[in-house]
Amino acid sequence: AQSVTQLDSQVPVFEEAPVELRCNYSSSVSVYLFWYVQYPNQGLQLLLKYLSGSTLVKGINGFEAEFNKSQTSFHLRKPSVHISDTAEYFCAVSDQSSNYQLIWGAGTKLIIKP
Amino acid sequence: ETGVTQTPRHLVMGMTNKKSLKCEQHLGHNAMYWYKQSAKKPLELMFVYSLEERVENNSVPSRFSPECPNSSHLFLHLHTLQPEDSALYLCASSQVGTDTQYFGPGTRLTVL
Numbered sequence: 001a002q003s004v005t006q007l008d009s010q011v012p013v014f015e016e017a018p019v020e021l022r023c024n025y026s027s028s029v030s031v032y033l034f035w036y037v038q039y040p041n042q043g044l045q046l047l048l049k050y051l052s053g054s055t056l057v058k059g060i061n062g063f064e065a066e067f068n069k070s071q072t073s074f075h076l077r078k079p080s081v082h083i084s085d086t087a088e089y090f091c092a093v094s095d096q097s098s099n100y101q102l103i104w105g106a107g108t109k110l111i112i113k114p
Numbered sequence: 115e116t117g118v119t120q121t122p123r124h125l126v127m128g129m130t131n132k133k134s135l136k137c138e139q140h141l142g143h144n145a146m147y148w149y150k151q152s153a154k155k156p157l158e159l160m161f162v163y164s165l166e167e168r169v170e171n172n173s174v175p176s177r178f179s180p181e182c183p184n185s186s187h188l189f190l191h192l193h194t195l196q197p198e199d200s201a202l203y204l205c206a207s208s209q210v211g212t213d214t215q216y217f218g219p220g221t222r223l224t225v226l
Contacts (some may be wrong), residue, residue, distance in 0.1 A: 004143070009154060032165070032213055034213075034214075036217075041219065042219050043118065043120075043204055043217030043218050043219045043220055044206075044208075044215075044217040045217070046214050046215075046216075049213065049214065051213065083125055090157070094213070099170075100160070100213075101119065101170065102157075102215065103156075104156040104157040105156055106154060106155055106156045107154075107156075
């Protein structure tokens with residue numbers, strides 16, 4: 001069965017510095033990959049998704065992620081973070097084994113230091 | 115109202131109470147979901163309704179009972195809950211055949 005690992009529960013980073021949030025999944029057979037963001041006291045919002053095609057996916061708010069099939073990874077990056085990026089970020093995967101329901105990681109809290 | 119709304123936003127209940135959570139989507143979608151979000155754990159899918167029929171029930175205890183009267187509304191009826199059921203309950207909706215789910219803000223449930 002598919003599983004998702006977000007290795008870092010918290011990532012502190014200075015404002016305007018680059019950031020990478022890591023996501024690995026267990027099975028590489030024909031997956032769909034997603035990053036969602038949850039701002040404080042809000043629901044989850046889609047940041048970006050990979051379904052097929054180019055392995056570099058651009059999303060909202062300047063975020064991008066790269067699908068790496070050999071590493072079974074889908075890391076999220078932003079070249080320069082802003083205080084408004086403070087949130088929790090969730091990686092999710094779907095494939096045939098999950099009937100295309102989303103399998104979620106435990107989340108990574110991005111903490112922006114001024 | 116736009117998107118997905120949930121009421122109440124906060125709920126405190128005793129173990130013997132009966133309460134209901136409500137979700138409404140204004141996006142014209144035909145699939146709706148209940149998730150449980152606990153701290154430091156992945157989101158747990160509880161129930162899925164597609165075209166108003168329950169298609170997924172991930173071994174959720176019977177003290178949680180979903181109801182989907184139409185494609186825009188979803189309820190989660192709660193009774194005789196346990197303290198470990200305290201969590202954020204998220205509702206989501208999507209269009210069948212598409213991959214993106216749209217989430218409500220959640221109901222923060224505390225069971226005393």
